[in-house]
Amino acid sequence: MSEKIDVRYVAKLARLDVSEEEVLTYGAQLGNLLTYVDDLSKLPTDGVTATAQVVPLRNVARDDDVRPALDRETVLSMAPQAQGAYFRVPRIIGEPD
Amino acid sequence: MRTAVDIAGAVNARSVSASEVVDAALGNVAAVDDRVGAFLTITAELARDCARRVDERVAAGERLPLAGVPLAVKDNMCLAGTRTTCASKILEHWIAPYTGTAVQRLLDAGAIPIGKTNLDEFAMGSSCENSALGTTKNPWDLTTVPGGSSGGSAAAVASRQVPIALGSDTGGSIREPAAFCGITGFKPTYGRVSRYGLIAFASSLDQIGPFATTVADAALTYDVMAGWDRMDATSVPREVETTYGSWREDLRGVRVGIVREFDLAHLPDAVAEVYKRAYADLERLDASLVDVSLPTAAYGISTYYLIAPAECSSNLARFDGVRYGLRVEGADVTQTYEKTRAAGFGSEVKRRILIGTYALSSGYYDAYYVKAQKARTLIAADFDRAFSACDVIAGPAASSPAFAFNAKSDPLSMYLMDYYTIPISLAGLPGLSVPCGFVPGENGRAMPLGLQLTAPLFAERSLLANAHAYERATMHAFANVPEISAVPA
Numbered sequence: 001m002s003e004k005i006d007v008r009y010v011a012k013l014a015r016l017d018v019s020e021e022e023v024l025t026y027g028a029q030l031g032n033l034l035t036y037v038d039d040l041s042k043l044p045t046d047g048v049t050a051t052a053q054v055v056p057l058r059n060v061a062r063d064d065d066v067r068p069a070l071d072r073e074t075v076l077s078m079a080p081q082a083q084g085a086y087f088r089v090p091r092i093i094g095e096p097d
Numbered sequence: 098m099r100t101a102v103d104i105a106g107a108v109n110a111r112s113v114s115a116s117e118v119v120d121a122a123l124g125n126v127a128a129v130d131d132r133v134g135a136f137l138t139i140t141a142e143l144a145r146d147c148a149r150r151v152d153e154r155v156a157a158g159e160r161l162p163l164a165g166v167p168l169a170v171k172d173n174m175c176l177a178g179t180r181t182t183c184a185s186k187i188l189e190h191w192i193a194p195y196t197g198t199a200v201q202r203l204l205d206a207g208a209i210p211i212g213k214t215n216l217d218e219f220a221m222g223s224s225c226e227n228s229a230l231g232t233t234k235n236p237w238d239l240t241t242v243p244g245g246s247s248g249g250s251a252a253a254v255a256s257r258q259v260p261i262a263l264g265s266d267t268g269g270s271i272r273e274p275a276a277f278c279g280i281t282g283f284k285p286t287y288g289r290v291s292r293y294g295l296i297a298f299a300s301s302l303d304q305i306g307p308f309a310t311t312v313a314d315a316a317l318t319y320d321v322m323a324g325w326d327r328m329d330a331t332s333v334p335r336e337v338e339t340t341y342g343s344w345r346e347d348l349r350g351v352r353v354g355i356v357r358e359f360d361l362a363h364l365p366d367a368v369a370e371v372y373k374r375a376y377a378d379l380e381r382l383d384a385s386l387v388d389v390s391l392p393t394a395a396y397g398i399s400t401y402y403l404i405a406p407a408e409c410s411s412n413l414a415r416f417d418g419v420r421y422g423l424r425v426e427g428a429d430v431t432q433t434y435e436k437t438r439a440a441g442f443g444s445e446v447k448r449r450i451l452i453g454t455y456a457l458s459s460g461y462y463d464a465y466y467v468k469a470q471k472a473r474t475l476i477a478a479d480f481d482r483a484f485s486a487c488d489v490i491a492g493p494a495a496s497s498p499a500f501a502f503n504a505k506s507d508p509l510s511m512y513l514m515d516y517y518t519i520p521i522s523l524a525g526l527p528g529l530s531v532p533c534g535f536v537p538g539e540n541g542r543a544m545p546l547g548l549q550l551t552a553p554l555f556a557e558r559s560l561l562a563n564a565h566a567y568e569r570a571t572m573h574a575f576a577n578v579p580e581i582s583a584v585p586a
Contacts, residue, residue: 005455014410014454015417015431016447017439025444029508030452036509037399040468043475050470053301053331054477054525055288055554060330074194080424087419090430 005030099584101166101260101314105207108155108165115151115165119144119209122167125258125583126211132581134233135243135253137172138180139212147209154207161207162321169253169262172213173220174200174305175294179210183296184228185218187416187423187441197294198329199263199305199322206321211259214249218443219413220270220298222246223514226502227445235277236579238542241499244274247308251278254308257584261318262308267299268401269495269518271306272530276494276547279532279579281564282308283315286554287525288333290319291326299408300331302401302522311574312531312565316341319557333555340561348384348566354487357390359517364496368546371534372493375548378571379491389483389490393475397520400476402512403456403469404523409446410453416441448508477524480553489563490551493517494530498544521551528552531564532573543577 007027011018018026072085081088107113123141130136144167151165170176173183175193182188196204204210217227225233225248233248235241236256243252247264251274254262264271266284275282284306292303307318320341325334355376361369380386418424418437425436442450456465483490495514505511521528530547538544548567552560568574578585 005451007451010451010455010458013458014450015414015434015438016442016450017432017435018447022444022447026448026451029448030455032507032509033402033452033512037403037465037469040396040399040403040472043393043396043472045468045471045475048471048474050467051474051477052470053287054473054523055286055331055333057288057331057333062327062330070194075420078191078194078421080418080422089419090427090433092430 005034099257099260100311101163101309101317104166104260105162105164108151108207109160111155115148115155115207115209116145118165119148119167119211122211122259129256129581129583130258132234132239133236133252133256134231135214135249135256135258136169136212137182137184137215137230137249140176140179140210143179144209144211147204151207151209162317163203164207166208166261167211167259168203168208169211169214169250169259170200171216171247171250171262171264173216173265173296174263175296176200176210176213179213181213181296182230183219184216184230185441185443185446186229189230189423191422195294198291198326200294202322203318208261214253214262216249217246218446219296219409220246220265220267221409221445221449223269223273223511224505225249227443229443235499236581237279237544238499238538238540238580240540241501241538241544242277244277244499246270248274250308251275251280251282254278254310255280255579257582260310261314263305264308265295265303265305266522267302267405268522269515271308272494272518272528272547272549273514275308275530276545277499279545279577280308280310281312281315281529281531281574282306283319283529283561284527285319285323285557286527288331289337289527289555289557290322291329291332293326293328297412299405300412301408302405312561312568313341315529316561335555338558340558343558343562344565345562346566348379348382348563351384351489351563352387352487353379353384354387354389354483354490356394356490356492357388358392358394359492364493367536368497371536371546372548375533376491379567382566382570387487389487391479391483391520393472393479394520396472397476397523398512398516400469400472400523401519402452403465404473406449406453407456407466408453410450410457413446413450445508473523476520480524480526484553488552489560492549494547494549498536498538498546501539517549526551526554527557527560529560529564531568533571534573535577542580
């Protein structure tokens with residue numbers, strides 16, 4: 001199942017800027033890893049259930065009670081840029097000015 | 098007075114104050130940490146404040162299980178008002194706005210936070226070399242790594258700067274550095290200790306646990322932290338048995354599984370000899386050795402390096418330069434994400450984000466991610482079968498003692514360091530590493546090895562009791578002292 005990873009495409013999905021050099025390095029390293037993990041294809045898994053987590057817990061629910069949380073000021077103080085009661089981000093819609 | 102048990106006893110008896118203990122611990126750090134590099138942040142002021150409060154509580158008649166015990170915390174756990182970096186440039190200046198549950202329970206029990214320790218960035222690595230913020234050295238030989246990812250916490254305890262420290266273990270990140278640093282490191286069952294306030298790497302695997310110089314100290318620390326927490330939906334609502342003090346003199350009646358596939362012939366001769374002696378010591382303690390098989394364990398690394406990066410790629414999506422951490426401006430918001438993450442993450446973190454994104458991407462999800470989840474089922478089933486024939490499984494914690502810096506520059510060779518610990522993580526089982534002897538290192542120094550003991554889910558009590566019996570009978574944990582140590586042997 002192993003094939004060459006299109007590092008640039010995957011990096012786009014992961015919102016990660018990669019340099020030409022990184023494309024080559026990661027391409028080779030991830031190719032090696034994929035070759036290694038290919039041994040899993042030798043393991044028969046027909047009819048085996050997938051395990052997401054191992055402890056015997058399902059659909060954990062709790063009462064919807066209101067409890068104290070971080071206040072807005074604290075949260076906004078961690079932001080690289082904030083304005084008023086908002087996080088400030090670059091323009092998302094329309095042409096940059 | 099070096100162990101947590103001794104310190105808490107003395108502080109509770111008011112023969113020494115928590116403030117005096119903390120001053121001594123800060124003195125230890127000042128004396129040796131410029132050579133070891135275990136800490137990224139020293140919380141001296143907070144430590145002195147906490148010590149004063151502990152002294153007041155003790156004076157008022159309270160008896161605290163960890164009264165005045167200096168504690169180091171791996172820097173991927175939140176401690177309110179303190180820089181919490183994950184050893185990453187993306188969080189280099191981030192101040193945690195709250196304290197995680199495990200840390201809070203220790204502080205409530207009288208422990209004193211001395212500082213935050215170095216790690217492989219976001220806990221991804223086995224040597225601590227992936228830290229973007231500092232280099233931690235192995236106190237037994239400064240030319241070797243402390244192991245990882247919790248290398249700072251392991252080195253801080255091994256060099257006797259603090260008696261206990263917290264680590265997190267996803268694929269071996271407590272057990273391998275404990276082995277490399279000649280101390281006890283304990284990963285409880287997945288879900289036993291709340292992950293609230295632990296910055297997530299791979300959520301289905303991450304678990305907090307203690308480092309200590311003795312099994313008793315690790316048990317005492319675990320007892321305080323363990324148990325259900327409403328803030329972590331994956332913490333298990335199941336009663337926690339007290340482990341501290343449930344000791345036994347020997348291992349009579351204990352069936353110790355030796356894994357057929359973990360053949361010692363694969364190890365260097367000197368290393369194999371130490372483990373052969375360890376198995377003989379277990380028999381000398383009246384344990385019966387049982388041959389068990391984990392036929393799927395050989396697929397552990399492959400399984401882990403699909404599942405853990407997949408979860409990592411999802412968890413680390415939150416570092417986008419909007420709400421916290423580093424931000425590098427781009428022309429639009431997408432470019433801001435891309436530039437921020439490119440500048441903020443180191444190469445190992447990027448590799449794992451890429452492999453995880455790939456394994457989860459359209460067309461590959463079933464072939465890689467789901468396949469790995471099915472392999473995980475088979476690995477866990479192997480352990481279930483093995484534990485029908487034995488009570489505890491013993492084996493190496495790592496295939497070698499601590500290695501030199503830059504010795505594992507190929508990523509895959511580093512991944513293979515966790516060969517013995519990863520299957521146990523995938524199965525969610527409790528495991529620990531306890532010192533089991535020494536081999537000559539490359540520089541002629543005696544380098545410690547760790548015996549890994551693993552028990553069924555939630556069997557922490559018997560696991561720690563067995564480890565304690567082994568530790569007391571062999572005394573390997575007390576046989577030697579690192580080259581760099583704040584307290585002489």
